[in-house]
Amino acid sequence: MSYLSSIIKQFEYYKSLGDKTFQELNFEELKKEFAEDSNSIAIVVKHMVGNMLSRWTNFLTEDGEKAWRHRDQEFEDTYTSKKALIDDWDKGWHCLFEAITPLTESDLERIIFIRNQGHTVTEAINRQLAHYAYHTGQIVFLGKLLKGKNWQSLSIPKGDSSKYNAEKFGKEKGRRHFTDDL
Numbered sequence: 001m002s003y004l005s006s007i008i009k010q011f012e013y014y015k016s017l018g019d020k021t022f023q024e025l026n027f028e029e030l031k032k033e034f035a036e037d038s039n040s041i042a043i044v045v046k047h048m049v050g051n052m053l054s055r056w057t058n059f060l061t062e063d064g065e066k067a068w069r070h071r072d073q074e075f076e077d078t079y080t081s082k083k084a085l086i087d088d089w090d091k092g093w094h095c096l097f098e099a100i101t102p103l104t105e106s107d108l109e110r111i112i113f114i115r116n117q118g119h120t121v122t123e124a125i126n127r128q129l130a131h132y133a134y135h136t137g138q139i140v141f142l143g144k145l146l147k148g149k150n151w152q153s154l155s156i157p158k159g160d161s162s163k164y165n166a167e168k169f170g171k172e173k174g175r176r177h178f179t180d181d182l
Contacts, residue, residue: 004105029041063113
C-alpha cells in the first residue's frame with residue numbers, strides 16, 4: 001500500500017505543477033508556439049489528456065491504446081478558451097485518479113496491455129508517471145520562458161537552497177512524502 005499511496009501523491013504533485021503554471025498564464029500564452037512544429041502548452045495538454053483517457057479508461061480490462069483515440073489529432077490545437085483547456089486537463093487527471101485510487105496491492109502484479117504489450121500494473125503506472133512528468137516539465141519550462149522574470153517559482157527559487165535546507169533540517173527526522181509540505 002505504500003507504493004500506491006506514494007504514486008497517487010506523485011501524480012497529484014505533477015498535476016499541481018501544471019495547475020500552478022496555468023494560473024500564471026493567459027490563454028494566448030498557453031497557445032504560444034516558440035518555433036514552427038513545436039508544441040505549445042495547449043498542445044502538450046491535449047496530448048496528455050488524450051493519453052490519460054486512453055490509458056486509464058477500463059485499464060484493467062481493455063488495451064490502453066483505445067480504438068477511439070486519434071493521437072495525431074492531439075497535436076492540433078483546438079482549444080477555444082483557457083477554461084476549456086483546464087476542464088480537459090482536469091478530466092484527464094480525474095480519469096487517472098478514478099482508475100488508480102481503488103487499486104489494492106494484489107492488483108499490482110496483474111497484467112494489462114498497452115498496444116498489445118503486456119505490463120504489470122506497477123510497470124504501467126511507472127510508465128505513465130514518467131510520461132506525465134516529462135510533459136509536465138515541458139509545460140512548466142514553457143511557462144517559465146513565457147513569463148521570464150515575472151515567473152513565480154514552483155520549486156526552490158534560485159539562491160534559496162540554503163534557506164530551504166535549513167527549514168527541512170530544522171524538523172525532526174521522520175518518514176513523510178516530499179509533497180506533504182507543499
